[in-house]
Amino acid sequence: MHILITGAAGMIGRKLTESLFKAGGLGGRAIDGLTLVDVVDPDAPAGFSGKLETRAADIAAPGEGEAMVAGRPDLIFHLAAIVSGEAEADFDKGYRINLNATRQMFEAIRAANARDGYRPRLVFASSIAVFGAPFPNKIGDEFFLTPLTSYGTQKAIDELLLADYSRKGFFDGIGIRLPTICIRPGKPNKAASGFFSNILREPLSGQEAVLPVSEDVRHWHASPRSAVGFFLHAATMDLAPLGSRRNLSMPGLSATVADEIAALTRVAGPKAAALIRREPDPTIETIVAGWPRDFDTRRARELGFRAETTFDEIIRVHIEDELGGKIG
């Protein structure tokens, strides 16, 4: 089978590529073609024996939709996006990449469908940013989408398009709303959500980390490993039970910052937890107050999606996948 990944150079894109490459196949079929697209040239997995194409492209540029589906990939993971903060700061850029490019790709698939019956599976990376406060205690599967950012708006629109194009039979789509990914590997970044990862990742490597909010802040998390698992499951599962409701919130762990710190203490000891420095930041407190805290993701769980159920697990996944099994 031939797989296309957009946003392949991003954190999840790289892990997904690596996972597919290691497995060599998906759902019992060998992977003989891999097309990796991103705005920067994605890393090619060393030693892949199939047909490999890596390409740096502006996916919103004219003709890029056609170019991406020219090789008729059987499976498309559409992860490419301008992130929330940038889409909010640059209205045109956000709509151009997060809406226009997605629609252009969908249209290219529709044209190919009309031409030769092409009908790939398409797994779309959506986000809990499609929801906007005020929320019920748990956001259920039938709660409405009222995004409070342009990014969330664009993802919600893509979800609607995905459902309509799937209903029409142009492709077989599923949109999965990722929780906040924790522990994000790499360096601390300035995203407002960065601290959820920073306060675990940095102490696990003997570094200080800043906590800008109070410990009772509750949020919705899943590990990078779970995120990759969501994509692989969405790529191979039977989509018939979805009916026409093609987009769904992924399982995750609802936990407070205090829960995170308690887990860190259990896994890495009080010395690690002591590396967290409290520096309250009212701006970040305000932003985070508008974010989802908890979900009831019954549909996704019934469809076989799984995530961590404790923060201890989330920390252990990071130690295994990023630190070679050892705490630094």
Next chain:
Amino acid sequence: MHILITGAAGMIGRKLTESLFKAGGLGGRAIDGLTLVDVVDPDAPAGFSGKLETRAADIAAPGEGEAMVAGRPDLIFHLAAIVSGEAEADFDKGYRINLNATRQMFEAIRAANARDGYRPRLVFASSIAVFGAPFPNKIGDEFFLTPLTSYGTQKAIDELLLADYSRKGFFDGIGIRLPTICIRPGKPNKAASGFFSNILREPLSGQEAVLPVSEDVRHWHASPRSAVGFFLHAATMDLAPLGSRRNLSMPGLSATVADEIAALTRVAGPKAAALIRREPDPTIETIVAGWPRDFDTRRARELGFRAETTFDEIIRVHIEDELGGKIG
């Protein structure tokens, strides 16, 4: 004030124009400019003393967004749309008019906003077609949007854009989801929903009408007069209480076909009701089974929107507004 109406030649567009023209003002301000746009040349209200422009235009054509806001209308009623059946049959045309043209107009407003601070009120005609079965008994204000037609998808996307452009301050928007309009004046048409009106309108004029579904079919209705009332209220009300949730389902009357017939019998006698001929049509039965039956529209009611509460009222509105007060 200067008012722009798109879709001005449609049934609601004409009634809205007439109502504005008769009132001469809105919210205490005189109407000194009226721009009427539709794909066919809209009728000009005779004797309007202000600046009047009527224009036949393809609103999705390049430059049409700019053309529509060139006169900087203070208030925009955006009603133009390809109807449900046609948007389903012609995918390109539906997306072109119902999504591209709307987005083009929103973009033209944003450009004008950046240039000179232009920030009109924009009232958008949405539809209960944004919802898709299965439904709860009553569809609440926080129920999710899973349209089962391209038309419903396009309206749902427009709603999301309207909320985001309003949040960003480019215009002050409100989207109102109209119930099925009953009694629709004019001739019987082939829309699947036509019979809800036909079985009242035709007998009230001494004509036979066909009922293709069983009498226990329940649906959600409001009169054309109520629809015009929704638009006028949305144009003048304080939008601050909406917060960021700019789209809402309008009040209506949940009633069965049997309720309709009972009201017809009360208002026009058993002879009128005897003009209804039962001709079950399984195709229409199936289509209608997927439609909303009832809503809890608490938000809209708290915000002052009002509709009929009995079918007797809906029939009397038709007799007053369409039949000169007399049953034929």
